[in-house]
Amino acid sequence: MKLQKQFVRDGETVAVSAEHVRDDRWRVRVGDRVYDVDALPVGEGGVRIVPVGDEYERSFVAHGAAAGTDYMVRAHGRTHTLSAPEGRRGGGAGGADGKVRAPMTGTVLDVLCKAGDTVAANQPIVVLSAMKMEHKLTAGVDGVVESISAQKGGTVDQGAVLAVVKPAQKEDS
Amino acid sequence: MATNPPFRRVLIANRGEIAVRICRGLRELGIESIAVHSDVDARAAHVLAADHAVALGGNTAAESYLDVGKVLEACKRAGAEAIHPGYGFLSENAVFARAVRDAGLVFVGPNPEAMERLGGKKAAREEAIAAGVPVIPGTEKDDGDAALIAFGKSIGMPVMVKASAGGGGRGMRLVTDERDLADAIAAGRREAKASFGDDRMILERAVFPARHIEIQMFGDKHGEVVSLHERECSVQRRHQKVLEEAPSAVVDEDLRRRMGEAAIALGKRVGYDNAGTAEFLLDEQGNFYFLEVNTRLQVEHPVTELVTGVDLVHLQLHVAAGGKLGELLAGKDLTPRGxxxxxxxxxxxxxxxxxxxxxxxxxxxxxxxxxxxxxxxxxxxxxxxxxxxxxxxxxxxxxxxxxxxxxxxxxxxxxxxxxxxxxxxxxxxxxxDDEAFRSARLSTDMLQHRPELAAGPQDGPDDLTLAAAVLCQAVAPQRGGGAGAGGAASGGSTAAWNDLAGFRLFEGSR
The missing domain is CATH 3.30.470.20 (ATP-grasp fold, B domain)
Incomplete structure (x- = not known):
């Protein structure tokens, strides 16, 4: 059995593969580095990783679970949310693609711009009420508001595109 | 405390951890617990913890846990003698407390008259002034936006804009620039309207840097009010508490006694019974100013329980049934321990x-x-x-x-x-783990000045953690679906995670 996956780490795509050797033994490739480890299941969603030849120093327990289209892994007391290269989404700030999405299901309290307005990155576009708090959703990029689908008083689903900002001329990345 | 169960059957008009915690307290006292729940909560933890559960129907709070008629009807149907409201929802609603009493049931909380006198920030402030408790300079009423803005300018920035009916930080905003006042009042009104159905706002001078110190007070139905000492809840974000502790590192015996006496004076003045919390700001010179009273059990009540050895839910139930604090707390040393x-x-x-x-x-x-x-x-x-x-x-x-x-x-x-x-x-x-917290250098605005605590480290996972993420899915049993309304759909959307043969893990998004 061989598993392959791509994650984004520090802005760069990293290929990770795990090839089953025998019993608990796996050969893992992270980019061009190779690690031989034993992976021991420990209860629901948990695994003890024992690097071969380095058992004493570096063995640890990790827990993992899917989180929507991401995958969350917790090890060494830290949680990392891993996204696939194409799966990255914006949060409170609109994405670099200019789309302002609802980070969660909620009600639109106010729409602060209209189509055609020039906006700056981090400028509030829509005010959303969710879980009894107000959240200002901001433009992810400098540009011109191409369209706004959010309507004051309307209910929106998580991930819904509420506005699209056409990025200003400067093309980077 | 008394050994006989104070009630036979009690309904909990709440959900989540507090309803679970109350269920446990009821069972410890030999009282049957009745949960209520919305449609999405039919398999919630609090329903599982209770002896019996009554469906309220609906999903939003307004359709379920906030519906006075439905909750009272559930209580009658279940044959409960008393209602514990927990915190939030109907817990500080005097209309509800009165309706419970009028229905011949017991409300496990203060009497509605005391609740009304202390419930609104404005009313509580007037009672505090009358009881000789120090307050922060501010408006006494809402005469509209123009008057609020004029007053704000007259006392100078920074000021705090608050919902008159508020609690839990909703509708509350700190304004440091006069030009932001109008926006803050408008946003506060919207939040207050949505949360409390009352959009009146008040304005106060902001005391900072300040520590949030609150006194757990407790009254019985015989005129006695005691203090179970302070909690410090200075670590806040957007005026919501993040970490709470007892005792406070900066409250000595003398200050503890004086703050306790202030809370007791206020409680006795309004005939307060059951659990309540008097909140204060403590400035760097050691002056304390009354903020508000929360006329209910607080989220952070466990820290008081752990240092005083008093189970506050048990005490609430005994007091609601008419028990006397003098007898219930007889022989107990309430000095904070640890x-x-x-x-x-x-x-x-x-x-x-x-x-x-x-x-x-x-x-x-x-x-x-x-x-x-x-x-x-x-x-x-x-x-x-x-x-x-x-x-x-x-x-x-x-x-x-x-x-x-x-x-x-x-x-x-x-x-x-x-x-x-x-x-x-x-x-x-x-x-x-931060040095400021470890050395108890706390203030209500500390998180604002330390954005890196929220942002977290910027380095990504190391190679072996990435390896673990893949191996978790290979060898550790993974949960496919889940309980609750969205469970089946959520499980379906992540089926790819469980499909090891193909392992195109980032396909199949919602």
Missing amino acids: HAIEARICAESPENGYLPASGLLRLVREAEGPGIRVDSGVFSGWDVSPFYDSMLAKLIVWAPDRAAACARLSQALRETVYLGIPTNVDFLRRIV
Whole structure:
């Protein structure tokens, strides 16, 4: 059995593969580095990783679970949310693609711009009420508001595109 | 405390961790517990914890836990003699408390008259002034936007804009620039209208840097009011408490006595009974100013329980049944012992502007061990609904002193696992491990000045952690679906995660 996956780490795509050797033994490739480890299941969603030849120093327990289209892994007391290269989404700030999405299901309290307005990155576009708090959703990029689908008083689903900002001329990345 | 059960059957008009905690208290006293629930909560932790459950129907709070008629009807149907309102929802609603009494039932909380006199910030402030308790200079009423703005300018920035009916930080804003006043008042009115159905605002001089110190007060139906001492809740964000502790590192015996006496004077003045909390700001010179009274059991009540040895839910029930504090607390030494800290675990992402999250909690492993208490309302496979508050659980530790309690809380947070949706667990640990927290240099605005605590470290996972992420899915049993309304759909959307043969893991998004 061989598993392959791509994650984004520090802005760069990293290929990770795990090839089953025998019993608990796996050969893992992270980019061009190779690690031989034993992976021991420990209860629901948990695994003890024992690097071969380095058992004493570096063995640890990790827990993992899917989180929507991401995958969350917790090890060494830290949680990392891993996204696939194409799966990255914006949060409170609109994405670099200019789309302002609802980070969660909620009600639109106010729409602060209209189509055609020039906006700056981090400028509030829509005010959303969710879980009894107000959240200002901001433009992810400098540009011109191409369209706004959010309507004051309307209910929106998580991930819904509420506005699209056409990025200003400067093309980077 | 008394040995006979004060009631035979009690209904809990709440959900989440507090309803679970009350169920436990009821069972310990030999009282049957009745849960109520909305449609999405039919399999919620509080329903599982109760002896019986009554469906209220609906999903939003307004359709379910806030519907006075439905809750009273459930109480009658279940044959309960008393209603414990928990915190939030109907707990500080005097109309509800009166309706409960008029229906011949017992409300486990203050009498509605005392609640009305202390419930609104404005009313409470007037009572505090009359009781000789120091207050912050501010407006006494809402005469409209223009008057509020004029007053704000007259006392000078910074000022605090607050909902007159408020609580829990909703509708509350700090304004440091006069030009932002109008916006802050407008936004506050919207939030207050949505949360309390009352958009009146008041304005006060902002005292800071300040520490938030509150006194747990308790009254009985015979005119007695006692203080169970202070809690410090200075670590806040957007005026919502993040970490709470007892005792406070900066409150000495003399200040504890004076603040306790202020709370008792206020409680006695209004004939307060049952649990209540008088909140104060403490400035750097050691002056304290009355803020408001929360006329209910507080979220952070466990830290008081751990340092005083008093079970506040038990005491609430005994007092509601007419018990006398003098007898219930007879022979108890209430001097704070050791140190307790509570961390509120919320479904939110401090790293991403504190955005609240909802969705399937696939994996929950809560901390355990000596001196660790977890009051939780969730479990592996629970679908966190967007309809209610984002708090999932409270992690509370006790240790002989503050340094040991900090170490214990950090350790407990390290072993805590909530995966599937973002939580603030790592954020809480960063605060607890921070030098400012360890040395008790706290203030209500400390998180504003330390954005890096919310942002977290910027380095990504190391190679072996990435390896573990893949191997977890290869060898550790993974949860496919979950309980709750969204469970089946959420499970379906992640079927790709469980399909090891293909392993195109990032396909099949919702």
